[in-house]
Amino acid sequence: MKEKNHDRLRRALGQLPEYDAPDRLWAGLRKDLDHHRDQAGKALDNRLPSYAPPAQVWNAVSRELNAVPAAGTKVPRLAPRQWLALAATVVFLLSAGATVLWYDAGPQITYAYSQEPAPQPVVADWDADESSFTRALAEVRTRNEPILNNLGQELDELTSAREEVKAMLVAYGEDPGIVRQLADIERERDDVYRRIIVEL
Amino acid sequence: MTEAELIAACRRQDRRAQKELYDRYSRAMYTACYRICGDFDLANDALQEGFLKVYQKLHTFRGESTIGAWMKVVIVRTALNRLRRQPRYDELPLEHADGEVDWGQTSLDVEYLEKAIQRLPDGYRAVFVLIEVEGYKHQEVADMLGITVGTSKSQLFYAKKKLREYLKAYV
Numbered sequence: 505m506k507e508k509n510h511d512r513l514r515r516a517l518g519q520l521p522e523y524d525a526p527d528r529l530w531a532g533l534r535k536d537l538d539h540h541r542d543q544a545g546k547a548l549d550n551r552l553p554s555y556a557p558p559a560q561v562w563n564a565v566s567r568e569l570n571a572v573p574a575a576g577t578k579v580p581r582l583a584p585r586q587w588l589a590l591a592a593t594v595v596f597l598l599s600a601g602a603t604v605l606w607y608d609a610g611p612q613i614t615y616a617y618s619q620e621p622a623p624q625p626v627v628a629d630w631d632a633d634e635s636s637f638t639r640a641l642a643e644v645r646t647r648n649e650p651i652l653n654n655l656g657q658e659l660d661e662l663t664s665a666r667e668e669v670k671a672m673l674v675a676y677g678e679d680p681g682i683v684r685q686l687a688d689i690e691r692e693r694d695d696v697y698r699r700i701i702v703e704l
Numbered sequence: 705m706t707e708a709e710l711i712a713a714c715r716r717q718d719r720r721a722q723k724e725l726y727d728r729y730s731r732a733m734y735t736a737c738y739r740i741c742g743d744f745d746l747a748n749d750a751l752q753e754g755f756l757k758v759y760q761k762l763h764t765f766r767g768e769s770t771i772g773a774w775m776k777v778v779i780v781r782t783a784l785n786r787l788r789r790q791p792r793y794d795e796l797p798l799e800h801a802d803g804e805v806d807w808g809q810t811s812l813d814v815e816y817l818e819k820a821i822q823r824l825p826d827g828y829r830a831v832f833v834l835i836e837v838e839g840y841k842h843q844e845v846a847d848m849l850g851i852t853v854g855t856s857k858s859q860l861f862y863a864k865k866k867l868r869e870y871l872k873a874y875v
Contacts, residue, residue, distance in 0.1 A: 505861045508806035516812035517837055523744075525734040525751055530726055534719070536756050541717060 637663070637693065640700050647704070655700045662693045707771055715762050722759055729775055730755075736776060737783040739833040742822045750786040754779030780834065781848060787826050805864045812871060820870035828863035835860055 507513075637659065644656035669686045676682060705713070705724065713721030733754065737747035758775050765774050821829060830849065834840045835856070840848070842856040849856070 506804040512807040512812050516814055516817050519814045522731050522735045525730045533752050533755050
């Protein structure tokens with residue numbers, strides 16, 4: 505092939521314009537790169553489907569394993585009853601071990617006590633203050649005043665009642681009801697006694 | 705960043721380095737894509753797909769040529785695959801190959817030349833662009849297109865004849 509004035513073509517070709525790729529092109533490329541990076545990030549086996557082997561595969565493997573025991577291991581052949589006995593022994597030993605290991609004796613208990621002297625029983629002496637009452641009545645009679653005479657008479661009546669209750673106490677023992685009655689009479693006698701002291 | 709550093713960073717999937725490589729070469733690659741495809745939409749698709757292949761195949765780059773030359777082969781091949789109809793690169797009879805193509809005494813109008821190139825049939829245009837514009841040898845084009853060197857030569861001859869006719873028509 506011959507060409508004439510080829511330099512004209514060369515010069516014109518050298519002046520051909522260049523073109524800029526549109527900006528959106530990088531955005532699309534970046535998206536593609538991200539997508540491929542994400543895909544590459546996933547392991548191949550995660551993207552490929554997985555298949556379950558047919559049951560006969562394991563059956564065959566199992567048969568092979570039974571037929572050819574692993575080198576260096578000798579599996580003893582035991583009768584079913586021997587297996588049961590062996591299993592029972594293992595269970596017993598495990599239970600015993602567990603019992604020893606996890607035996608719980610419970611918390612340790614200690615007893616603490618102290619002795620205190622019991623207070624001596626109080627023996628009520630109902631006549632302890634009787635002399636005071638006697639002196640007060642003697643003074644009332646010496647004064648011979650109406651108010652004091654009334655208080656003196658009241659005190660005599662209460663003293664008589666007291667003597668009756670005391671007689672009951674001796675006759676029936678220390679009945680709580682009689683003791684309560686005697687205590688009430690003593691409080692009233694104390695009250696009359698205070699009023700006599702005030703008047704004196 | 706040197707070219708070696710840029711390539712190393714791109715191999716590590718460094719997105720900034722990938723953008724830098726794109727910025728450095730996208731103009732030249734896009735222009736080549738457009739000349740081969742004769743269509744901007746096809747050129748867009750070819751460039752995007754081509755750059756993606758570049759990033760994915762970068763680990764195969766051995767440094768036996770410049771990175772630009774290596775990238776251009778990848779992207780040009782992508783652009784050729786993007787042509788709407790795969791052209792038939794039949795070996796045409798070269799009985800007229802002894803004929804002469806005269807480009808004339810006056811300067812060629814660049815705008816007309818561009819239009820004339822785009823009018824060429826896909827097969828003619830691809831060979832013409834690869835050899836006359838991109839500077840590949842017939843053997844390289846033959847390898848790229850899967851054709852013989854003879855076919856590449858005959859395609860170029862008829863491409864130039866056709867181009868000259870178009871240019872005369874524009875004038």
